[in-house]
Amino acid sequence: MRQNKTILVTGGAGYIGSHTCVELIQNGYQIVVLDNYLNSTKLALKRVEEITQTSLKIYPQDIRNKMALRQIFAQHNIDAIIHFAGLKAVGESVAKPLTYYDNNVGGSIILLKEAQKAGCKNLIFSSSATVYGTPEKLPITENCPTGNTTNPYGTSKFMIEEILQDTYQADQAWKIALLRYFNPVGAHASGKIGENPNGIPNNLMPFIAQVASGKLNHLEVFGNDYDTLDGTGIRDYIHVMDLAKGHVLALDYLLTKSKGEVLTVNLGTGKGYSVLQMVKAFAKASGKKIPYTIEDRRPGDIASCFADVNKAHKILNWHAELDIETMCSDAWRFIEKNSVKTS
Numbered sequence: 001m002r003q004n005k006t007i008l009v010t011g012g013a014g015y016i017g018s019h020t021c022v023e024l025i026q027n028g029y030q031i032v033v034l035d036n037y038l039n040s041t042k043l044a045l046k047r048v049e050e051i052t053q054t055s056l057k058i059y060p061q062d063i064r065n066k067m068a069l070r071q072i073f074a075q076h077n078i079d080a081i082i083h084f085a086g087l088k089a090v091g092e093s094v095a096k097p098l099t100y101y102d103n104n105v106g107g108s109i110i111l112l113k114e115a116q117k118a119g120c121k122n123l124i125f126s127s128s129a130t131v132y133g134t135p136e137k138l139p140i141t142e143n144c145p146t147g148n149t150t151n152p153y154g155t156s157k158f159m160i161e162e163i164l165q166d167t168y169q170a171d172q173a174w175k176i177a178l179l180r181y182f183n184p185v186g187a188h189a190s191g192k193i194g195e196n197p198n199g200i201p202n203n204l205m206p207f208i209a210q211v212a213s214g215k216l217n218h219l220e221v222f223g224n225d226y227d228t229l230d231g232t233g234i235r236d237y238i239h240v241m242d243l244a245k246g247h248v249l250a251l252d253y254l255l256t257k258s259k260g261e262v263l264t265v266n267l268g269t270g271k272g273y274s275v276l277q278m279v280k281a282f283a284k285a286s287g288k289k290i291p292y293t294i295e296d297r298r299p300g301d302i303a304s305c306f307a308d309v310n311k312a313h314k315i316l317n318w319h320a321e322l323d324i325e326t327m328c329s330d331a332w333r334f335i336e337k338n339s340v341k342t343s
């Protein structure tokens with residue numbers, strides 16, 4: 001079934017996109033990648049080619065370029081789209097809301113219109129646990145309320161989810177998966193691709209990794225007075241390769257369904273780890289000291305966030321397999337092996 005299916009991967013040069021490209025190819029899907037390298041480089045896709053021993057069809061284009069999209073749909077018989085392309089920095093989205101809405105929401109609308117024109121109505125969307133805002137209960141189930149978002153990035157994800165729901169309501173031939181990722185971390189076991197953000201990292205794991213490598217001198221822990229086991233924030237960290245596998249299974253599910261639907265699924269491990277537990281695990285995996293200071297809480301942060309993962313297991317037969325030790329050791333291998341930017 002997978003062999004003759006072609007998937008358009010937008011944002012395929014990025015962190016999650018590049019790992020998913022590997023998993024798609026290794027599971028027999030054919031892929032076409034589109035990325036404007038706004039937050040990535042060509043090197044990540046070269047590394048995907050090395051890992052998979054294949055040659056990729058790559059379009060260095062913007063999802064907002066409708067003529068480029070039209071050409072891609074004309075040249076390839078695209079069976080489904082995995083839509084990763086977007087901007088993702090929370091703080092930057094507060095400073096540049098119009099840039100975020102234009103790229104994420106505007107870009108998604110252009111992509112959807114062109115897909116619809118081409119008759120391609122199968123799509124996986126990279127959503128986020130951020131759509132739940134401050135969770136009303138833990139673990140978070142898919143039917144918890146959404147939309148009470150705290151920044152333009154989160155709101156853009158919520159808006160795209162709503163747009164996709166409306167698109168399906170208007171034409172029930174659409175088969176859509178909204179995959180709500182929790183906190184993706186780690187890297188491919190080869191150490192060839194991984195997360196390497198521009199500038200000072202916003203997220204915990206790449207920050208810790210740069211402290212371990214000596215690039216940054218210490219971690220600032222944002223608050224130790226939360227109602228958690230050690231007072232620091234708890235999150236559901238998920239290995240990026242587990243996440244990539246979730247996309248393959250979601251694709252299998254959509255492409256074998258006879259009827260349209262919007263499937264909403266959490267992708268997490270179901271387990272939460274605190275900031276200090278992550279620091280300890282990374283120090284152990286890397287053999288390095290991770291000095292830290294305790295600082296004030298970061299505005300907008302919540303104490304704890306972790307997923308109820310039963311739906312993913314029941315519907316996609318997926319569950320995360322890689323533990324926190326593997327997340328840290330794979331992330332560290334990537335850092336050790338690379339002093340250049342690959343995603």
Ligand code: NAD
Nearest residue numbers: 011014015016036037038039040062063084085086126128
């Ligand atoms: P990333 O920045 O590494 O990847 C996104 C890719 O999209 C980049 O390669 C970038 O160059 C590309 N891109 C951005 N705008 C584009 C445009 N207009 N046209 C073409 N390409 C464009 O981010 P990531 O961590 O791999 O995230 C992938 C997706 O998953 C994003 O939509 C993000 O919002 C979502 N997500 C990420 C996380 C996370 O913590 N990493 C969590 C939840 C959801």
Ligand code: WQD
Nearest residue numbers: 090128130202203204205207220221222233235275298301
């Ligand atoms: C994790 C924990 C921080 C950095 C963000 C987005 C979310 C999603 C995933 C895309 C928190 C603490 C962090 C630091 C720290 N992305 N921390 N010092 O905030 O759960 O989620 O990424 O959709 O939308 O908001 O992840 O990695 O920033 O923080 O103490 O230097 O680490 O306070 O408890 P977060 P994070």
